[in-house]
Amino acid sequence: MTRLIHTELLKLITMRLTYGLLGIAAALTSLFSLLENSRAGTSGTGVSPISTADGLRTVTTVTGFAMLLAAVLGSIVANGEFRHSTATQTYLATPRRARVLASKAIAAISVGSLFGLVAGIISTGVGLIFVAAHGDHLALSAGTLIGHIAGAVVGAALLAALGVAVGSLVRSQLATVIGIFVWAIVIESVIGGLYTSIRPYLPYTAATTLAGARLGGAAFGPAHGLNGGSPLPFAAAAALIAAIGVGTALIASRTTLRRDIT
Amino acid sequence: MAVIEVGGLTKRFAGLTAVDHVTFTVERGRVVGFLGPNGAGKTTTLRMLLGLVTPTSGTATINGRCYADLVDPLHVVGAALESSLAYPGRSARNHLRIAALVGGAAPGRVDEVLEVVDLTGAADRRVGQFSLGMRQRLALATALVCDPEILVLDEPANGLDPEGVHWLRTLLRRLAGEGRTVLVSSHILAEVAQTVDSVVILDRGRLVTESTLADLTAGGTHVVRVRTPRAADLADLLTGQGADATVVATDRVEITGATSEQIGTVAAEHAIPIFETTTEAADLEDVFLRLTASAERTEVTP
Numbered sequence: 001m002t003r004l005i006h007t008e009l010l011k012l013i014t015m016r017l018t019y020g021l022l023g024i025a026a027a028l029t030s031l032f033s034l035l036e037n038s039r040a041g042t043s044g045t046g047v048s049p050i051s052t053a054d055g056l057r058t059v060t061t062v063t064g065f066a067m068l069l070a071a072v073l074g075s076i077v078a079n080g081e082f083r084h085s086t087a088t089q090t091y092l093a094t095p096r097r098a099r100v101l102a103s104k105a106i107a108a109i110s111v112g113s114l115f116g117l118v119a120g121i122i123s124t125g126v127g128l129i130f131v132a133a134h135g136d137h138l139a140l141s142a143g144t145l146i147g148h149i150a151g152a153v154v155g156a157a158l159l160a161a162l163g164v165a166v167g168s169l170v171r172s173q174l175a176t177v178i179g180i181f182v183w184a185i186v187i188e189s190v191i192g193g194l195y196t197s198i199r200p201y202l203p204y205t206a207a208t209t210l211a212g213a214r215l216g217g218a219a220f221g222p223a224h225g226l227n228g229g230s231p232l233p234f235a236a237a238a239a240l241i242a243a244i245g246v247g248t249a250l251i252a253s254r255t256t257l258r259r260d261i262t
Numbered sequence: 263m264a265v266i267e268v269g270g271l272t273k274r275f276a277g278l279t280a281v282d283h284v285t286f287t288v289e290r291g292r293v294v295g296f297l298g299p300n301g302a303g304k305t306t307t308l309r310m311l312l313g314l315v316t317p318t319s320g321t322a323t324i325n326g327r328c329y330a331d332l333v334d335p336l337h338v339v340g341a342a343l344e345s346s347l348a349y350p351g352r353s354a355r356n357h358l359r360i361a362a363l364v365g366g367a368a369p370g371r372v373d374e375v376l377e378v379v380d381l382t383g384a385a386d387r388r389v390g391q392f393s394l395g396m397r398q399r400l401a402l403a404t405a406l407v408c409d410p411e412i413l414v415l416d417e418p419a420n421g422l423d424p425e426g427v428h429w430l431r432t433l434l435r436r437l438a439g440e441g442r443t444v445l446v447s448s449h450i451l452a453e454v455a456q457t458v459d460s461v462v463i464l465d466r467g468r469l470v471t472e473s474t475l476a477d478l479t480a481g482g483t484h485v486v487r488v489r490t491p492r493a494a495d496l497a498d499l500l501t502g503q504g505a506d507a508t509v510v511a512t513d514r515v516e517i518t519g520a521t522s523e524q525i526g527t528v529a530a531e532h533a534i535p536i537f538e539t540t541t542e543a544a545d546l547e548d549v550f551l552r553l554t555a556s557a558e559r560t561e562v563t564p
Binding site: 003004006007010011014015016017080084085086088089090091092093094095096258260261262 | 306309312313314315316329330332335336339341343344347348349350351352353356359360361363364365366404
């Protein structure tokens, strides 16, 4: 199994897409951090000044996009094998397909956590630069900020693993990538906006709350400003995402994974 | 001892029977040509053998086990199934490093197999830039990386230029010389005829024949040409015995359905002088075409 995980990691690091997605994640995190920092404290934006704990928390937890890109990478790790017919070689080496899925998930967790780490550091770093530039005092403790970065690492890692499960279930790469964004940006915003009680249980929203984001902070449109409900405790949110991933992987291993490789 | 055993193997895809009760074996150390026209079911059969496609019914085993039950499968069977099985963004070397790592091959194997398939110079180029022929070589290198005793190659000559086909023949002979068992598919008999010990011929999903090359030609139509001053008499005598004899010139007869020994004996019994006999063996390609074509006719006739 160790050999298999090493192989999946070697596949990831010899794929240019990994670096491309990590670069996009870093660029988007920088961009959104800068936007949030410039908006903070301006009336009508709903973002409190960064001198306040709430404002600083908002601007230093802009890690959702990196988590989504980690999920995208996870899905491509799984169904990219079908796009380029490399699944043949993979399953020749490891005919037990569930073992391939498991090692892909573990490899995706390792690389996904890097996405969370990079995004967490950028987002916190940009926030701290703005705080220093304003000459404000730090409204959150160093421990809290580090906790948010750690949360981003866990959130991105879990979403990357969930991405592997989804990519194992749906072989179309395009459909999965579009599906991930539509789910996170549209569907979770709509469901979360309509039923705030369900909101903490939505996987992408839960992942962002792991990283310290306000419940609903990751939503788009009217649902973004909608308050109500509290996020799940850290362990519960992490367990929820893991459970959704395991459930999806189990369905995949009983359906798509068994299909013929032609 | 049979290392590959295929028994009653059948695969139906949405109403279409791609492989229909195919049974054959491959003995250890043999080089077997797996032949048939395009669409005969060769690839599907090989994919079932390798655990990639689940059979509708029947069995396919390697060393008595299903592929999925093999311990370290890459060390037992090396397969080159299609030329496009490498991620285009990866270098040939990285592609082979992955195969070597997952199979647990010795670290030096990557360079060795690159050398074997003549790709050392292109090792660090991205596979996406490779020609079809280079991809075929890379697929062969991938199959060889864990030094397996059995090789399963699906149309390895596809996309190779005549020089490449010659190179492939030499490589296959070398691999066979090392005592490996090789099952190599092709839709062109000539590509493998010089290399294989025996053939398994498939057409429209059904097994047409499983035989050695010698038996295959023996089963074909031999033509015996005889030069004799009493051509008409000899032709009449042989026709009377069930052979097919045609007088092509006043002193020449062409006979099918009788061996030169039988013809000589008949001629001696009737004191017919024979000046010359030549036997023309059946052309392999003709036999192949006839076998696959007759299967086609059987299919069409209700």
